[in-house]
Amino acid sequence: MLYKDFKTSIKSLGFLSIEDFMKYIGVTSADVLKWEEKDDVPYTVSLIVHLLKGEKNLPNDSALDNVIEECLPLASLLEESSSFPHKLEEMFLLQKQLNDSTNGKNWELGINRFGKDINWLRCIHMEVAELIESTPWKHWKNINAQPDMNNIHVELVDIWHFLMSYILQETNVPKAVSLVNTHCIYEAVEDVDVKAMVKESEKLSYISLAIETGNMPTFSGIERFIDQFFRCCKISGLSFTWLQKLYIGKNCLNKFRQDNGYKEGSYIKEWNGREDNVVMVEIIETMDNVSFDILYEELTQAYNKCK
Template sequence: MLSTNQAATMLALQDKMNAKVNPDWIAVKSPFLRAVVIEAAEAIEHHGWKWWKKQECDLEQLQMELVDIWHFVLSAILIKHEGAQQPALDDVFAELGSTSVTFDGQQISYASLNLLEKLELTIGLAAAKRYSLGLFSALLADCQMSWDDLYAQYVSKNVLNFFRQDNGYKEGSYVKIWSGREDNEHLVEIMAKLDVKSDSYQTDLYNELQARYNLLDMA
């Protein structure tokens, strides 16, 4: 289960990341839930949905898309509470255990949906400027992730996001494809080599990303 310390840490990291992109991000109120729509659609692609061709589920990339979704949900929660950390933290736990949602005039039980249907519901809610932490928790379970797993991957992706910003992401000069693969894929490889519990984990991860970015042929 998600701990209070983990949730508080992630909210603080998300605020710090967003402020790096735009110090006035709370007032600007960017459409973070629109980003959830896109990330959930990408998750569907990684899962595979085309019935007319053979596809295999890329579980690691599917999990990474859930981490991306979590970034944007946390941002939406912080905006809802004008950046106040404690009310945002309270909001996280208020409905974390919910098992259903009313949407489009129907009461929908998460247990009645398969993974793709949960992702579709996530898209529908986000398009309607809504989110459900109970639904997200159900998605984690379907993708074989615990909250501890999410926390570890969230911290890792947070490092990648800082790395991107430091290397020109906002200005458009950052190169996302390294040797024919997305930086996300390189991140997964590096994570597997490092100890997430190490005090130097964030620094080690950042340095390894920088080394690959500098040395690999990028296409």
């Protein structure tokens, strides 16, 4: 495909600019400059454009079979991504309900119903620290230990709770879904680079501190947060599908905790020698689609056995 034809095609698909398309398929500006110089777009990208258009007659190429095999995971991801807006809306609504019930109806003003200040930025900063604690980052202790990837994923979900709350504090659910939607389309890595994961996670803290200290405007900070959060998910091997399942699981567990004395200090977090997070993950691993109500009932049964 010629570069000039490529520019016309992506506009017909609804992308406002080449930069939007670049972000969508995960290529760099350097790649696009090479295409423009040669006036030739790689066949794989041309195929993606055809797939997005829904055209049956695909472009011919001698290496067609190999290219299609390479593109199948992306095609599958694109098909799956059609459900992402609905899943995002569900998560934002669940988060709002949890915040309403836990903090009171006007929590967006930064104070809960008990007069306690709410600081979502500090919450994110602290959860990042807990994520890093799940890795062997210390140069003086357990230097050959393995990272606890299951807990790292749970900590990312905790960060997602607080990031969604911060976004909802500044805007509404439809706008929040619109802001996040295109960032959810990514392929999580299989081989996690722990050092890179720690560095990228720390950037979430830097963004928190930059906004808190007035060195970054709130709304541009939100956009940076969203982009950086999903970058962390990608390099941590956490797919959006598993993020969504874990989120519903953790949201349900948070509601369960509040209903069983978490705020008052009477809640039991260790269930027969295992943390409640671990029990929750084991339950959702058996569920194709995580149902909040069914999971709540399962948690109730498991909790009653440890009291």
